Amino acid sequence: xxxxxxxxxxTSGLNAQRQRLDAIFQxxxxxxxxxxAGGGPYKRQVVSFEALLNExxxxxxxxxxxxxxxxxxAMIHDxxxxxxxxxxxxxxxxxxxxxxxxDMLSAxxxxxxxxxALRAGRSMAQKTLEMSR
Amino acid sequence: xxxxxxxxxxxxxxxxxxxxxxxxxKALAANVANVHTPGYxxxxxxxxxxxxxxxxxxxxDEVEIKGLGIPEMKEAKGFEPQTADGNNVNLDEEMMxxxxxxxxxxxxxxxxxxxxxxxETAITGRVK
Numbered sequence: 001x002x003x004x005x006x007x008x009x010x011t012s013g014l015n016a017q018r019q020r021l022d023a024i025f026q027x028x029x030x031x032x033x034x035x036x037a038g039g040g041p042y043k044r045q046v047v048s049f050e051a052l053l054n055e056x057x058x059x060x061x062x063x064x065x066x067x068x069x070x071x072x073x074a075m076i077h078d079x080x081x082x083x084x085x086x087x088x089x090x091x092x093x094x095x096x097x098x099x100x101x102x103d104m105l106s107a108x109x110x111x112x113x114x115x116x117a118l119r120a121g122r123s124m125a126q127k128t129l130e131m132s133r
Numbered sequence: 134x135x136x137x138x139x140x141x142x143x144x145x146x147x148x149x150x151x152x153x154x155x156x157x158x159k160a161l162a163a164n165v166a167n168v169h170t171p172g173y174x175x176x177x178x179x180x181x182x183x184x185x186x187x188x189x190x191x192x193x194d195e196v197e198i199k200g201l202g203i204p205e206m207k208e209a210k211g212f213e214p215q216t217a218d219g220n221n222v223n224l225d226e227e228m229m230x231x232x233x234x235x236x237x238x239x240x241x242x243x244x245x246x247x248x249x250x251x252x253e254t255a256i257t258g259r260v261k
Contacts, residue, residue: 010166013162013166013167016166016169017169049170050170059163059206060166061170109224110169113228118162120232121162124155128242130242131242131245131246131249
């Protein structure tokens with residue numbers, strides 16, 4: 001039995017959204033990284049979720065995968081760039097700043113919603129305790 | 134006398150409602166957690182159970198209410214997909230359900246504790 005109602009679901013939700021935020025921060029930090037580990041420009045990280053029924057029968061959310069977005073980045077003509085190809089073009093990361101900002105907002109709102117659910121669960125547990133007063 | 138206080142349909146209803154709202158909170162918290170899960174279908178108390186609960190409360194039959202037990206959460210019908218992937222969790226709606234559910238829980242908890250307080254008054258003869 002969970003003492004705080006919905007604790008398993010809520011913690012999994014908080015954890016999932018935080019991991020998503022981590023990936024978004026990483027994408028923003030690497031918006032101009034033209035050479036990442038493994039060669040080529042940095043590729044946008046995408047976190048995908050899946051619904052999981054845990055062994056206690058509670059519905060939770062889990063990280064299905066943290067993958068890379070394979071779409072090509074924009075080509076910029078800059079012959080002076082050390083990572084420029086023979087034609088003088090540089091492939092930039094496929095990170096779109098506006099898209100990351102929107103994702104960040106959506107992830108942090110979802111994180112807050114999970115916190116609100118936790119508060120409601122906690123006040124319900126508190127009410128149960130107060131019954132014996 | 135004392136049995137009368139705890140044997141009535143109202144007391145059984147409050148106990149049952151506490152169990153149901155606690156179970157529902159877990160389901161609603163799971164829905165909020167899965168707000169960004171592709172294709173997730175929100176879970177809730179199945180409608181047949183709600184109908185049975187309503188009928189039992191209306192009848193006031195204690196045995197019937199006690200026999201209801203805790204519902205198993207199922208995928209809810211009739212909710213429009215919110216995103217292209219088919220996820221049908223509407224965050225605003227879900228937060229409203231959570232608030233509403235917590236209120237119903239509080240109400241039944243208060244019913245039970247006031248029954249207990251009345252019993253205390255009867256025993257001690259003092260009104261707290």
